[in-house]
Amino acid sequence: MKLNKTKKNGGETPPFAVSLKDICKSFGPVRANDSICLNVSPGTIHGIIGENGAGKSTLMSILYGFYQPDSGQIELDGILSNFRQPSEAIAMGIGMVHQHFMLVPNFTALENIVLGSEGRNGLQVGLQIARKKLKELSQTYGLQVELDSITEELPVGIQQRIEILKALYRGARVLILDEPTGVLTPQETDLLFKILKALKSEGVTILLITHKLHEVMAITDIVSVMRQGKLVAHTETKKTSPEWLAEQMVGRSVLVNSQFPEGKPGKIALSARNLCVSDKRGFNSLKNASFEIHEGEILGVAGIAGNGQSELLSVLSGIILPAKGEFVIGENSFNSYHPADPAHLRQLGVAHVPEDRHAEGLILQFQAFESSILGYEKDTRLGSSFLTDPNIGREHCSELMNSFDVRPHNPKLLSSQFSGGNQQKLILAREISSTPKVLLVGQPTRGVDIGAIEFIHNTLIKMRDRGCAIVLVSVELEEILSLSDRIAVMNAGSIMGIVKRHDATKSILGRMMAGMSPDAALESAV
Amino acid sequence: MQQSSRLPAYVDILIIPFLNLLTALFVAGIIIAIIGENPFTALSIMLKGAFVYKGGLGYTLFYTTNFIFTGLAVAVAFHALLFNIGGEGQAAMGGLGIGLVALSLGSVIPVPFVILLAIFGSALFGAVWGVIPGYLQAKRGSHIVITTIMFNFIASSILIWLLAGMLMAPNQMSPETVSFADGVMLFKMHQILNSIGFSVARSPLNLSFVLALVCCFAVWVLIWRTRLGYRIRATGFSNKASTYAGYQPEWIIILVMAISGALAGMMAINEILGVQHRVILNFTSGYGFTGIAVALMGRNHPVGIIFASLLFGALYQGGAELDFEFQTITRDMVIMIQGLIILFSGALAYMFNPLLEHFFVANTAQKEMLDG
Numbered sequence: 001m002k003l004n005k006t007k008k009n010g011g012e013t014p015p016f017a018v019s020l021k022d023i024c025k026s027f028g029p030v031r032a033n034d035s036i037c038l039n040v041s042p043g044t045i046h047g048i049i050g051e052n053g054a055g056k057s058t059l060m061s062i063l064y065g066f067y068q069p070d071s072g073q074i075e076l077d078g079i080l081s082n083f084r085q086p087s088e089a090i091a092m093g094i095g096m097v098h099q100h101f102m103l104v105p106n107f108t109a110l111e112n113i114v115l116g117s118e119g120r121n122g123l124q125v126g127l128q129i130a131r132k133k134l135k136e137l138s139q140t141y142g143l144q145v146e147l148d149s150i151t152e153e154l155p156v157g158i159q160q161r162i163e164i165l166k167a168l169y170r171g172a173r174v175l176i177l178d179e180p181t182g183v184l185t186p187q188e189t190d191l192l193f194k195i196l197k198a199l200k201s202e203g204v205t206i207l208l209i210t211h212k213l214h215e216v217m218a219i220t221d222i223v224s225v226m227r228q229g230k231l232v233a234h235t236e237t238k239k240t241s242p243e244w245l246a247e248q249m250v251g252r253s254v255l256v257n258s259q260f261p262e263g264k265p266g267k268i269a270l271s272a273r274n275l276c277v278s279d280k281r282g283f284n285s286l287k288n289a290s291f292e293i294h295e296g297e298i299l300g301v302a303g304i305a306g307n308g309q310s311e312l313l314s315v316l317s318g319i320i321l322p323a324k325g326e327f328v329i330g331e332n333s334f335n336s337y338h339p340a341d342p343a344h345l346r347q348l349g350v351a352h353v354p355e356d357r358h359a360e361g362l363i364l365q366f367q368a369f370e371s372s373i374l375g376y377e378k379d380t381r382l383g384s385s386f387l388t389d390p391n392i393g394r395e396h397c398s399e400l401m402n403s404f405d406v407r408p409h410n411p412k413l414l415s416s417q418f419s420g421g422n423q424q425k426l427i428l429a430r431e432i433s434s435t436p437k438v439l440l441v442g443q444p445t446r447g448v449d450i451g452a453i454e455f456i457h458n459t460l461i462k463m464r465d466r467g468c469a470i471v472l473v474s475v476e477l478e479e480i481l482s483l484s485d486r487i488a489v490m491n492a493g494s495i496m497g498i499v500k501r502h503d504a505t506k507s508i509l510g511r512m513m514a515g516m517s518p519d520a521a522l523e524s525a526v
Numbered sequence: 527m528q529q530s531s532r533l534p535a536y537v538d539i540l541i542i543p544f545l546n547l548l549t550a551l552f553v554a555g556i557i558i559a560i561i562g563e564n565p566f567t568a569l570s571i572m573l574k575g576a577f578v579y580k581g582g583l584g585y586t587l588f589y590t591t592n593f594i595f596t597g598l599a600v601a602v603a604f605h606a607l608l609f610n611i612g613g614e615g616q617a618a619m620g621g622l623g624i625g626l627v628a629l630s631l632g633s634v635i636p637v638p639f640v641i642l643l644a645i646f647g648s649a650l651f652g653a654v655w656g657v658i659p660g661y662l663q664a665k666r667g668s669h670i671v672i673t674t675i676m677f678n679f680i681a682s683s684i685l686i687w688l689l690a691g692m693l694m695a696p697n698q699m700s701p702e703t704v705s706f707a708d709g710v711m712l713f714k715m716h717q718i719l720n721s722i723g724f725s726v727a728r729s730p731l732n733l734s735f736v737l738a739l740v741c742c743f744a745v746w747v748l749i750w751r752t753r754l755g756y757r758i759r760a761t762g763f764s765n766k767a768s769t770y771a772g773y774q775p776e777w778i779i780i781l782v783m784a785i786s787g788a789l790a791g792m793m794a795i796n797e798i799l800g801v802q803h804r805v806i807l808n809f810t811s812g813y814g815f816t817g818i819a820v821a822l823m824g825r826n827h828p829v830g831i832i833f834a835s836l837l838f839g840a841l842y843q844g845g846a847e848l849d850f851e852f853q854t855i856t857r858d859m860v861i862m863i864q865g866l867i868i869l870f871s872g873a874l875a876y877m878f879n880p881l882l883e884h885f886f887v888a889n890t891a892q893k894e895m896l897d898g
Contacts, residue, residue: 317770318772319769319770341772341774342769342770342771342772343771343772343773344772345772346772352770354770356766359764359766359767360764360766360767360769360770361767361770362767363759363760363763363764363767364763364764365763366759366760366763370756373756374760374767374770374771375770375771375772377753377756377757378753382753382756386752387747387751387752388751388752388753388756390750
């Protein structure tokens with residue numbers, strides 16, 4: 001697996017592991033990549049950062065052979081290699097770990113790793129050879145994985161290791177990691193970084209796509225910043241700062257990590273008692289969740305994705321029925337005998353910004369104005385007569401777009417044609433314009449650019465100060481820490497505890513996310 | 527059927543169907559040339575048969591009426607992402623509905639009421655035949671494609687059972703009911719037009735054609751101008767978003783299948799109330815299935831469906847003329863040509879998309895560069 005450096009001729013520097021020359025790629029009128037030139041030295045960790053829609057993923061997809069560039073060249077170790085499909089890129093030693101893992105859940109780790117390169121002479125023979133080879137690989141890089149465990153039963157961090165092993169098994173010398181830490185706990189992230197460093201010391205070149213600045217600072221050697229399809233900065237990580245990088249990403253100064261003043265809680269707006277959710281197989285995804293939330297307060301819900309936060313939001317918004325327990329809003333109490341439904345809750349003043357904005361929050365094939373009335377088409381947003389009037393809808397949407405600075409300002413554009421941040425602003429505008437008493441927010445800034453993040457955060461704080469009770473579910477600890485008045489941490493479907501913001505730190509929350517009680521977490525922090 | 531197309535709308539709506547039609551005709555032309563006839567002569571006879579010869583246009587529009595109803599049925603269901611393949615069965619049940627009303631009330635209450643009730647009956651019976659698969663899909667997860675196909679067979683069997691049994695006209699050998707009471711029929715268009723001074727040839731075209739056009743408008747209003755239509759489209763595009771918004775997708779599915787079934791059932795008005803004046807077997811003769819191609823070609827929009835129906839109506843009528851004129855071209859040959867058109871505008875509807883996308887996207891990019 002050592003990098004082959006025999007191509008050195010004379011005293012010249014070795015060729016770049018990856019060299020992209022003038023890569024251009026357009027999708028219709030959108031220039032996703034505009035004359036990108038990028039050189040990556042072998043055996044380095046190279047960070048590529050940028051806002052959503054900046055063209056990072058497109059660039060990596062070109063390198064991995066998913067897309068073909070409109071023009072430009074790719075060289076690997078000085079050899080011209082324009083790939084027509086991923087299999088060619090894999091053969092040339094490029095491996096990719098996707099943000100959403102490409103693993104078969106009910107296969108064993110070993111089966112997943114050899115998938116696609118099983119060999120031809122009977123599966124068992126292939127598996128035996130693979131097992132031997134993987135043992136070596138695991139030892140070299142410190143990548144321990146129980147090869148015979150079923151993949152879906154393993155923690156996310158281990159599943160990611162399987163992905164990395166899979167790439168290495170196929171002989172990857174260049175490893176592309178797309179937002180690898182999005183699903184990890186802080187502790188798991190540390191472990192991942194250790195592995196990446198081990199890989200680097202063995203000569204593997206790593207391309208790290210991320211939007212988390214502190215990770216870039218912590219682990220990369222070189223960092224490249226992309227903005228609107230162009231490569232705008234390229235520098236050694238040591239010589240830069242998070243603030244400067246953030247500036248480069250958005251093209252102006254922003255506040256990173258600002259803490260907002262705490263709110264002034266009033267009466268109880270919503271209280272939940274022993275809420276439980278179980279699926280058809282009897283798996284309890286939410287266990288005995290009890291909490292209260294007051295007017296003018298933000299309750300942050302932290303936790304690694306998939307620990308019951310989504311179910312909590314779905315129950316409170318009436319999308320799924322709790323198996324047990326109840327929640328009370330004003331005079332109304334809802335439980336499995338007296339179920340809530342989203343339309344009724346909306347009338348009671350419960351607004352919901354869903355976690356998955358593409359599947360739930362808006363309808364991608366709808367024009368913006370149609371998405372901007374989703375769930376509210378009954379009121380006057382489409383006119384007051386029996387027949388609806390799209391012009392009224394467009395005017396309404398236009399006002400929303402004005403006050404929330406949604407760009408492009410065009411109610412007729414398809415919802416899918418807006419960037420993530422603008423889609424989110426549109427959803428937020430829709431939900432807030434009904435002046436809700438309770439606002440349920442899931443991952444408000446996932447895949448949203450920094451400029452929009454600031455706007456969304458300020459909007460949430462403004463809503464809170466107007467007396468709205470906000471439940472904020474987010475996997476971004478910084479976000480939780482800077483916005484919430486109190487923080488509930490979830491693990492395996494249970495709320496581990498609720499801590500006040502000024503008692504909480506990242507490491508305490510991290511420990512609670514891993515299943516510690518708040519007391520134990522506080523103690524071990526001291 | 528839904529494809530995310532990066533093409534300008536007019537290309538999608540006009541140029542692609544036109545290209546598909548042209549390709550189908552081209553292939554059909556080759557086959558006609560192979561059997562030794564001149565394809566251009568054949569085409570001209572088809573066109574004349576459909577539009578020029580005496581009564582030709584009337585017959586074309588008569589068939590068009592059938593296709594509009596079944597095409598609309600498929601389109602409405604498709605807006606909620608449901609493939610209603612059960613047009614045949616729903617239309618057959620619609621016919622039964624008309625028959626039951628006309629035979630039981632025909633000589634009891636005044637004729638106009640009988641006709642109105644019969645029209646309502648066709649929609650109701652069709653709707654019921656759509657709602658059952660809809661319910662099974664929504665509440666039980668049985669796939670609508672499978673159930674609607676099965677329901678075609680059930681409807682057909684029910685009709686055979688009734689027409690060869692309880693409802694069979696006495697002293698007769700064929701499986702059909704007695705004729706409806708006098709006057710229980712829709713006016714023919716040629717009668718109406720002749721009475722107001724236009725001289726028009728005889729044809730089976732009747733008032734159902736007007737009703738079909740009204741239904742087109744009604745469907746457009748429903749889908750694009752009502753809150754229910756908004757919910758239907760939302761559900762069709764994203765079930766999850768529909769749940770999120772509180773629209774209860776199951777009920778939308780059931781309701782949409784009722785509307786779709788009703789539209790398919792109304793096809794029977796044209797055949798039974800317009801022409802036959804009694805219930806016969808197999809009067810649906812494949813219109814329900816062809817409705818799928820009609821909806822596909824018409825891009826699930828009423829205006830598109832009117833044009834696609836006209837095309838298929840012309841094919842039916844012009845095809846019959848071909849059969850009549852040429853010894854070498856048989857009825858089966860005509861069915862093959864229709865099949866080719868369905869193949870190219872239905873199954874292969876998006877065959878030219880990549881090519882056109884390449885052409886148009888490259889073009890717009892170039893234009894932008896020049897503008898910029």
